[in-house]
Amino acid sequence: MAIVKQGSARYEGLGKEGKGHVSTGSGALSDQPYGFQTRFEDKPGTNPEELIAAAHASCFTMALSFKLAEAGHTDGSVATEAKVSLEKDDGGFTVTKSALSTTAKVPGMDQAKFEELAADAKANCPISKLLDCEITLETTFEG
Structure with a gap:
């Protein structure tokens, strides 16, 4: 029996100018922002x-x-x-x-x-x- 957990992400716009949001199925994370700036420039949000x-x-x-x-x-x-x-x-x-x-x-x-x-x-x-x-x-x- 497999235990399956879920996460999701969406990205509006493309490349460096795009902005994303990530969520977990449990709701522990809900629409947390992520994108180029949070990944490579230490801006607020996750990656x-x-x-x-x-x-x-x-x-x-x-x-x-x-x-x-x-x-x-x-x-x-x-x-x-x-x-x-x-x-x-x-x-x-x-x-x-x-x-x-x-x-x-x-x-x-x-x-x-x-x-x-x-x-x-x-x-x-x-x-x-x-x-x-x-x-x-x-x-x-x-x-």
Whole structure:
């Protein structure tokens, strides 16, 4: 059984002069502006790379949380920031990297086991599997 989630986007006008809006099926995002200026000029609004970063950070964080719970831990916290890099190449632009930086506090866990579970979560979270780019992971851990 597949779980299907939905998002949508529309773009009025073309190229640099166009303006877009993006929404999620859940309504968490509703007609959020995006376009050339929000993607390349840091104007207010969102962009695809920011949305990918949020998706990757949330997916990895949840995957790690479940790995920690499976290892018998019932208390703790995990926070992750993802930075997605977009680079110009011969064919246009490519997402080349997603750099995850996570901070976790898990009482009673040792650093080595945490690093093992974090690496497993990085390799196996669905968004990591989706991305065709370099994925790095930096961890800060408090047991």
